[in-house]
Amino acid sequence: RSAEASGKPGRSSAAVDHQADESKGLIDTSPPRGTRDFDPQDMRLRSWLFGHWQDVSRQCGFEQVDFPVVENEELFVRKAGEEITSQLYNFADKGQRRLALRPELTPSLARLVLKKAKSLPLPAKWWTIGQCWRYERMTRGRRREHYQWNCDIIGLEGVAAEAELLAAITLFFERVGITPADVGIKVNSRKSLQAILTQAGVPEERFAAVCVIVDKIEKLPEEKVREELAGIGVTSKAADKILAAMATRSLEDLEKLLGPDNKAVADLRQLFTLAEAYGMADWIVFDASVVRGLSYYTGIVFEGFDRQGVLRAICGGGRYDGLLGALGGENQPMCGFGFGDAVIMELLQDRGLLPDLSHEVEDLVLALDEDLRPQASCIAQQLRQKGRRVDLVLEGGRRMKWAFKHAERISAQRLVLVGKEEWAQGNVRIKNLETREQEDMTPTALLDTTSCLGAV
């Protein structure tokens, strides 16, 4: 609105707009549709989850990396009919550049590998946590953002890499109290589909699109899946073979179907052998119907699932040896997984495994008299410099009764009271809220320094 419109001569439009905003009343305090706020309690839980992801990544020798949440749109444009690219959160910026909020982290990781090229010693093990976005019509009211933990191994051909990824995932589950009775990890290889398509004379370039279609076998009626396969030129005979392979119940059956020299069977056998060696065999189960929905997987694929069958996939990943080539670079063997923050928190909630995290402060420092604020501030800061987590009561006029209640609320261990009488005798009063003991202590005894004595 301009000044003229409001009839107020000569006022800047900004002032007028502000006035207009005031008349508009309270802004919408909800975050944008499909997004979340994290208040302190939510943030403590999120930090707890991310802390476990970080610890496991480090324990398994991965190095942390990060990328912009905004990428050039072209990084995610793929022609295989995936949901993740059809729901791209894309836009043109003020320079008319085509950008997108990343829907996943793997293409960014691939871009960084390409950027580093020969300067990256291989194999490399990278991990990251990042917020990922999709623009889904809110008809289903689903979220438009989530945080994902990713671990990736670059430059390793054999299934030792996939085994290491599974080891990181199972280590995480164990850390948070989830057992193989709660959760399993279905493992398969897309190389079995590749063999069938080759046998059936389906052109190689159809492979990715076939995988994206058959990934929907659990969600769509078989007829629909067959229709979509026919839609990309897969004969019904080839479709029969694909669906038969996906229905095999064991590695032995798969071997009967594909022959003893099939790479998928060999990879899976080796992966199960390594799983035994890692002590994680109880977590891993062969499932020929798992293909995952991302077009770029080329070999082993896997997904974590809740054995009660209530929740959506907990995590997922696999080998993607052709992604660098698809981005115009030189291929490297690559594999990795993504692990979202939403389903795992639902599972932990359902299993009663969410920790009770309160705001933890060790010392609460209170000036019982406003004249002693300098002394209280000095003591608080010195305690912090000694590594204590210290909250200093900033508002005046607080009394002991309030301080005890507040200390309870923030689970403080000690109440450090700076009062006139004690200070006059060179003391501060320490109340240990765990042992209920109380003692008067000189600042020197409390701090191993005399610096606060002169604080005036």
Ligand SMILES: OCc1cccc(Br)n1
């Ligand atoms: O896993 C698919 C996906 C991608 C981005 C954001 C969200 Br919520 N979900």
